[in-house]
Amino acid sequence: MSARSRARHDDRIAAEIRSLAKPLTRSSDLDELVQRVQAARFVCIGEASHGTSEFYRWRGLLSRRLIEDHGYRWIGVEGDWPDCWRINRWVRGEADDDLDALGLLAHFERWPTWMWANHDVADFLTWLKSFNLSRPAGDRVGFYGLDVYSLWDSLWEIMTWLESNAPDSLPAAMRAWQCFLPFGEDPHRYARSTRLVPVTCESDVVDLLVEVRRRSRARSQDEEMLDVVQNAEVVANAEHYYRTMVRGDRESWNIRDRHMVDTIERVASHAGPYAKGLVWEHNTHVGDARATDMSRAGMVNVGQLLRERQPDGSVALIGFASHRGTVLAASSWGAPEEAFVMPEAQSGTLEALLHETLGEPAVLVFPDDRSGPWLSSWLGHRAIGVVYNPHHETGNYVPTRIGGRYDALLWLERTTALRPLHHEPRPTEPELETEPTGF
Structure with missing residues (x-):
């Protein structure tokens, strides 16, 4: 030109x-x-x-x-x-x-x-x-x-709800809990372990999701039930996300964004x-x-x-x-x-x-x-x-x-920069990087 x-x-x-x-x-x-x-x-x-x-x-x-x-x-x-x-x-x-x-x-x-x-x-x-x-x-x-990151917090919320409202379904949650237990409350440790030993918690979190979905059918418009179902969806997708991310696979981005769109549609349907x-x-x-x-x-x-x-x-x-x-x-x-x-x-x-x-x-x-x-x-x-x-x-x-x-x-x-309400503590050990980092 x-x-x-x-x-x-x-x-x-x-x-x-x-x-x-x-x-x-x-x-x-x-x-x-x-x-x-x-x-x-x-x-x-x-x-x-x-x-x-x-x-x-x-x-x-x-x-x-x-x-x-x-x-x-x-x-x-x-x-x-x-x-x-x-x-x-x-x-x-x-x-x-x-x-x-x-x-x-x-x-x-x-x-x-x-x-x-x-x-x-x-x-x-x-x-x-x-x-x-x-x-x-x-x-x-x-x-x-x-978002999809709150694997441990969401699992704890499910456990707490089932214990009070559906104790007969608690074993499904316990199996998932016990599978993640050796890794403390760190999904990154779990993800790194799957690179060394091809043993995962995938089947346990899928079973938990199926059980929670079954429980939700009778209370589909219940705001409390939306919370329980979404926490189960987070646990299942977070397990998949962290396991994929640790391989350096860009598909982890797609897992995360598909989860967010599914959540948008779930919230919209509830509303x-x-x-x-x-x-x-x-x-x-x-x-x-x-x-x-x-x-x-x-x-x-x-x-x-x-x-x-x-x-x-x-x-x-x-x-x-x-x-x-x-x-x-x-x-x-x-x-x-x-x-x-x-x-x-x-x-x-x-x-x-x-x-x-x-x-x-x-x-x-x-x-x-x-x-x-x-x-x-x-x-x-x-x-x-x-x-x-x-x-x-x-x-x-x-x-x-x-x-x-x-x-x-x-x-x-x-x-201008945001004004945070409190300052971040210095990490005690390195954390595996996830999104959002920009490009």
Whole structure:
């Protein structure tokens, strides 16, 4: 392409960006976006890092608009089911009424705690509980964890429930418990052992899941039973996930994201056929994987799977991006959190282009026709996980066709690190790395 042709192409890209961008300074600036997505059954709202205050704050503001004005009834997040179940009961006014949001979130212990134990989440949950308590119990908004990591905690929850409610089914849980017992409460030790000796707990957790599902048939709409069934699903899928992950197999990513989509559909079914829900996850889960280089590696994600499983128009995918600032992350897996300086976006990336073209925060709602020169271009799009090295920025950019990956994008020029409620302790021994790390 000649220099003149390149200049014309760049001018067309800049013109398309400016035609889509609207200022983003206050909640009312979300009006067009809210109107565009409010009919979707699932609105998935991403984040370009797990440690940026503005992503959490704007995601909370957008969620408030959809809950207050358009009747969204549940939120599913990239968190563990047992921890988020406790939040769910608190925001519904069913438990822990002696605690405020800060006290509730202080119970998060699994690294990285800052993803949920931070001031922005506390502010949102405080609002959500107040909103819920102004409504009838049956109309209150739920808060659920979608992730797969809580093998031991979920198994303990099942044991506790069966002991009180179905003691004749306790032997199935005991067999699974005893299988994992030699590994303490560390699923990583279990996973490493399967590399040396091909003996697993797979059949025990599958038997437990079958038994819990059998118990649930008579109480399928029971909120308590949803908790028990989901914990059994977590145990079965976590066993599979950790065993696959320890081999360095990328299929572990797919196991995790399929589990999260199955959980979304289970929560949605429980909430009712017309109940609409919100999904909070990293951009790498929310943005359709088919519009990134993930698909070439055989990887799928939540955004892709929801679009494939749901009718047209019932899924809306919203991403975030920023140019520079600070971000909360760790220098290595399991290490204490730090506030890193995030350098300006690299030249030629999505973030650099938006900075050069706009230079101020904006919301960009994409039209049905995504064939324009910007929406159809492939550009690097920054993704920061819980582990971050600002000196190795190149590996943090995911090749992306923005018009295929999202339905809208919230752009922020400068962002700041989350404020955690407490600091991470230094690990006593190395922990096996899992997602989410970014790319």
